[in-house]
Amino acid sequence: MLNFKPFLLMLLIALMSGCSTLSTPIPAQQPSTLSQLQRTALLKKITHWQINGKIAFITPATKTEPVRKQSASLFWQVDEQNHQQQLNLTTFLGINVFSLKSEHGMHQIKVDGKTYQSHNLHTLIYGLSHYALPTNALGYWLKGLKLHASDQLQLDPTSQLPTQLISVTNGQVWHINYADYRLVNQLPLAHKLTISTTKLTIKLHIKQWLITP
Numbered sequence: 001m002l003n004f005k006p007f008l009l010m011l012l013i014a015l016m017s018g019c020s021t022l023s024t025p026i027p028a029q030q031p032s033t034l035s036q037l038q039r040t041a042l043l044k045k046i047t048h049w050q051i052n053g054k055i056a057f058i059t060p061a062t063k064t065e066p067v068r069k070q071s072a073s074l075f076w077q078v079d080e081q082n083h084q085q086q087l088n089l090t091t092f093l094g095i096n097v098f099s100l101k102s103e104h105g106m107h108q109i110k111v112d113g114k115t116y117q118s119h120n121l122h123t124l125i126y127g128l129s130h131y132a133l134p135t136n137a138l139g140y141w142l143k144g145l146k147l148h149a150s151d152q153l154q155l156d157p158t159s160q161l162p163t164q165l166i167s168v169t170n171g172q173v174w175h176i177n178y179a180d181y182r183l184v185n186q187l188p189l190a191h192k193l194t195i196s197t198t199k200l201t202i203k204l205h206i207k208q209w210l211i212t213p
Contacts, residue, residue: 034188036160042187043143047080050210051142053191055089058201072097074204078139134169141165141176144190161188172197184209 034042056071072089079085083105089098099110107124108117118124121135137147144162146153152166165176174197178190189209195202 034160036155039161039188040145043145046143046187046211048078048212050075050077050208051206052208052210053204053206055205056203058203059199060201080139134167134172134174137167137169137174141167141174141195142193144178159188162190182209185211187211 051074053074054071055074056069059065059068061067072091074087074089076087077085082103084103085100086102087098087100088096090096097111101108102121105119106117107119107121108115109124109128110116111128116124116128118127125135134147140147144153144165146165147167147169150168153162154164154166155161156163159181161181162178164178167174167176174195177194177196178192180190180192181188182191183189189206191206191209193202193204193206195204
């Protein structure tokens, strides 16, 4: 039986279409043809995107609970300009266990056969899970972008691509690690991310990025 709260948290860490190209692996030591300023400017222009992949949620052991790990298939489609998104989590059998739809200022979550909705996504999520997670930051983090000017971004000395981002958000220190960069529409994007704070770790393996102008 799938546990609702872990899947909700997996959704949040992954939170916030048209044509695509085949992603091409980038050798770890290959210098980037883009400066960090050029890459950041191009990433900020990406407002319509979609990812498909796998996500795993891990909580450390406590005095009463062992280490817990759950995983799901992830589909997430976002239109940042119109503040619309659709996110689904499914089991390996293709059973939908969690869905989020946002449009026209309304956010709707379906889980365990029930539907919840609110104009405030942060409040809705906290009410369901009792976790204050950085929903506004996650779209930035997926692209390797800072949300706050105070965020610390570490770059590979050769490729000049982000290897780690450290952000203090919602009173917590978050570490985002990036790996497996591939070219998508000639832009290098990470396909493996680890997002962690003291009480949880999220591992995201993106199988496909889709970007539209």
